[in-house]
Structure formats: structure tokens, C-alpha cells
Amino acid sequence: MAGPKKQQTEAGIMQNSETKLHKKHKNKQKRKIEEIDAEDVEIEQKLEEEILDAGSTEISKKKKKKKKKDKEGDGVSEKEASERKVAETAEEEVIESIGVVVSGKNVNESKYKALNSFVESGLPEEVLECCKAFDKPSPIQSHSWPFLLDGRDLIGIAATGSGKTLAFGIPAIRHVLNKRKSNTSKKVNPRCLVLSPTRELAQQISDVLCDAGKPSGVKSVCIYGGTSKGPQISSLKAGVDIVIGTPGRLKDLIEMGVCRLNEVSFVVLDEADRMLDMGFEPEVRSILSQTCSVRQMVMFSATWPPPVHQLAQEFMDPNPVKVVVGSEDLAANHDVMQIVEVLDERARDERLQTLLEKYHKSRKNRVLVFVLYKKEASRVESMLNRRGWKAVSISGDKAQTARTQALSQFKEGTCPLLIATDVAARGLDIPDVEVVINYSFPLTTEDYVHRIGRTGRAGKKGVAHTFFTKENKGLSGELVNVLREAKQVVPEDLLKFGTHVKKKESKLYGAHFREIDANAPKATKITFDDSDED
Ligand code: AMP
Secondary structure (H helix, E strand, O other): OOOOOOOOOOOOOOOOOOOHHHHHHHHHHHHHHHHOOOOOHHHHHHHHHHHHOOOOOOHHHHHHHHHHHHHHOOOOOHHHHHHHHHHHOOOEEEEEEOOEEEEEEOOOOHHHOOOOOOHHHOOOHHHHHHHOOOOOOOHHHHHHHHHHOOOOOEEEEOOOOOOHHHHHHHHHHHHHHHHHHHOOOOOOOOOEEEEOOOHHHHHHHHHHHHHHHHHHOOOEEEEOOOOOOHHHHHHHHHOOOEEEEOHHHHHHHHHOOOOOOOOOOEEEEOOHHHHHHOOOHHHHHHHHOOOOOOOEEEEEEOOOOHHHHHHHHHHOOOOOEEEEEOOOOOOOOOOEEEEEEEOOHHHHHHHHHHHHHHHOOOOOOEEEEEEOOHHHHHHHHHHHHHOOOOOEEEOOOOOHHHHHHHHHHHHHOOOOEEEEEHHHHOOOOOOOEEEEEEOOOOOOHHHHHHHHOOOOOOOOOEEEEEEEOHHHHHHHHHHHHHHHHOOOOOOHHHHOOOOOOOOOOEOOOEOOOOOOOOOOOOOOOOOOOOOOOO
């Protein structure tokens, strides 16, 4: 499934170069299709599924699979055969430029050339007003705008901080303006919907889209749980163009009949992998079924596990464009110095105190402390405040207003020491976090990689200091792999827990990547922490 591993060596590089690799890839694709005979239906389908997966050029592996199946012989259902027919029409092309892989049908057409400047987009000035602070489109914007502005469905694999909000936000605004031209009715029903897994991310997206839409009069509203429904209902009634929401509250308001999505023809699923991880799949499906059947779909995800591409196959055009910035797999940011310390669980409070004296001496630099459970967030916050630190926390234990306030204080720097749980902090674009301290190790190594990625952003170096206790020993092997891949020091004490990794091998650096089988039981809504995310 995976595309070739790409390291993004230069953030601003967005030259769209059709390389030899592209031609080689096309020839391989051609040969591959010729190899498939009429009876070999299931394998063909597998190949084509993989063609739909961006940039996959592991032809030799596919050939091996094909040979194996040749020996075994196989049948195919009518449904599979017809699905195959759809996929057969998908002719994939691949464009590669440094750090970016674009794949999908007809992606090489000249109209899809990546943009080198904002002006090249041909968008009106008022739409580009919000980009004035930037020199040029970021790689994800540069590569995805030509497709999105042409109305194509798109899958974006890009991390928070890559400029992905405007990558879908600007085309969303343009979509609203186009719809306005073609429909002069005064009543404004939402035309665009952005689904986000967490309230904080929804608010962040909403802040960006409210600002970006202002010059052209495009209104956005943020619909999220943990706060009164009244103002959200009033905004919907007054008329909005773009709804940004978390699945639970949105579904509530749809069921109350106050949020009508029947005119929504531009849908964005942001952090789709997280949305499914959090067990929101039923809500997402139900919400999508309320939108126009003819719609443009955009899906952003930090990773690309099977449940996410299943969702894409179901709700998107059979030939979506896929733009991968960086890697489809999760790799630790190499700008972050990772320090792992093995200690007794009970020693953590004292050790945290000592680390803050080291890392937060000035009390002005931003330090983010991660914990696992919401109760732990409140406890660590109180413990630190008792010891004379000024700390705030965001977790599901807090009222939404308190969470929003804590986050603003942290962002503005009025309280630069924040205690957060994974759910609350995921996807947030927090500038200049100097140090991340993992007070509790997360439940998965992917969360570890996400956590430490809150620092070392925008070309700056960061430090991630992690407490690892014997209770976490099941993840020692995976953590060792992450550290080794990033060429970090692996402490002897960590190695003592063993380097065995039970899970499947990751394409990048061994088994830390959690492969999720498409047939695996569906996630249920998280109950241990921030379970009220709706
Ligand atoms: P994201 O969370 O991926 O939307 O990234 C948001 C961050 O990217 C914000 O700090 C923006 O100011 C920044 N950003 C968005 N577009 C650009 C651009 N074209 N050039 C530089 N920074 C950008």
C-alpha cells in the first residue's frame, strides 16, 4: 500500500517535476495490466486497489502474490467483478517532486501543474487576502489547489502545520462563492462541511476559515460539544456558508432539525484517521448521508490505514487524487531530540519538578506536558501549581470554556506551561513549543510520535523528554525502533525491557507502525479520556 518513503528535505520546495520515475512507473503499470489474464480477477482487483493507493510501485511483491494465487486458483463474486470494472478505468499517474507524491487519474495534465505563487491560482484578491503573510503556497497547497479548484476529490496525507487548513479552506471558500453565483436565493444554507475529531481542532479550523472568509463575506460556524447549543443554533438559523463541527454535536443538531446539510456539496474530513480511531465512524457515515449526493470530497489524514481508505473508497469518486506530503507512515520528526528516561512511576512528580527547573527556568518558554488520563491532567496541574509553577490543563474533565481559555493562554504565552491529554492536543497548531515532556507514556507509539511532533516545528529544534515505566514495557520494542530510526540515544534501561515487537513490520522502521486490519473490530468511542468529545 505504501508509497515510497520520502523525506521532506526543504519545506518550501514545490516544483512539480515529472520525473523519470513517473515514466518508469507508467511502464510498470502497463506491463502489470498486460500480465493479468481474464481468470485472474481477484488479483487484478487487488492490484487496482493498490493502484488507487498513491504511489505504490512495489510491483515485484504484487507479482509474487499473483503467482501464488495462480497456483491456488480462485473465484470471484459478481459484486467484486463489477467493482473491478470501475477500478479498471482508473489509470493512475504519478508526479513526484521533492517531499511530495501526487497520484491519481490524469494528474499530469498541464492544468494540474503545481502552483509556484498565489497569483497562479487565478483566485480573486479577496479570497487570497488571508495568504498575504505568506511568500508562496505551502507544498500541500501548491499541489492540491489545482485539483480542488477543478472540483476533483482529493486525499491529502499531510501533518498539522503543513498549511492543510488553507489547502482545503481556500477551495471551500471558492466553492461557496461559485454556488452563490449560480443560486441567487437569499436564504443561506451551508454549502461546505468540515468534520473534525476534536473540539479544539474544530475551533482552530473555524478561526482560520472565519478570517479567510471575511473579505469575501463567507460565513463559518463552529459546532462542537461541551458548550451551550443556543449560540450555535442561532448562527445556523441566521445562515452560514461553512459548518465546521465535531461529529457528536453535529449529529444532535441535525436530529433536532436545526442543521440542514442537504445543500452541502463540499465536504472535508480532517484527521480522518483520528476520527475513526475515536470511534466516530457511525456518526461520520450518518452525517455524510445528509449531504448532497453530488459533492466534492476532501479527506485529510496524517496516516493512511485500511479503515481510512475503505471510507475513501466508499464516499469518494473512484479516482480521487492523492497528495502525500512527507511520508504516509509515521516517522518521528528528526528535529526533535528524544530523551527517554526509565524510572519508577512514583518518582515522576519529583523528576518533573527537576525537569521544569531545567527546561522552564525562564517560565516564559512554552513547555507541554502530556499525560494519559483526564484525572491525571487535573492532578498534575494542581501538583505543579501547589509547587509554585503556573500551569493550566486541557482535558475532558474541564468545561469547554476552561479548555479554550487554557489553550489561548498557552498560545499567547500568558501561561506557557500546559498539561494536556492526547485527545485534547491532537492536531493543534501551537507555535514555538520548546519542550514536550511525556509524564505518562501514551497507549500507542503513534501517539508518542504525534506528541513529540508538537515541538521542533517550522525548522526549529525541539526537545522531547519522556518518562518510561515498567508499566509501559509492552511498547519498549516499538519505542526503541522509533529512537533508532531517528538516530537517537537508546537508554540501556529501556533495552532491558526487550526489543521484541509483536506487530507487523512497518515499511519505515520496523514494527512501531500499527497496521490496522480492515476486518479488525471497529473502534468504539474512547471512554478512558475526553470521552465527551462530541
Ligand atoms: P495547518 O495546521 O496544517 O493548517 O498549518 C497551519 C500553520 O501553517 C499556520 O501556522 C499557518 O500560519 C501556516 N501556513 C499556512 N499556509 C502557509 C503558507 N503558504 N506558507 C507558510 N506558512 C503557512
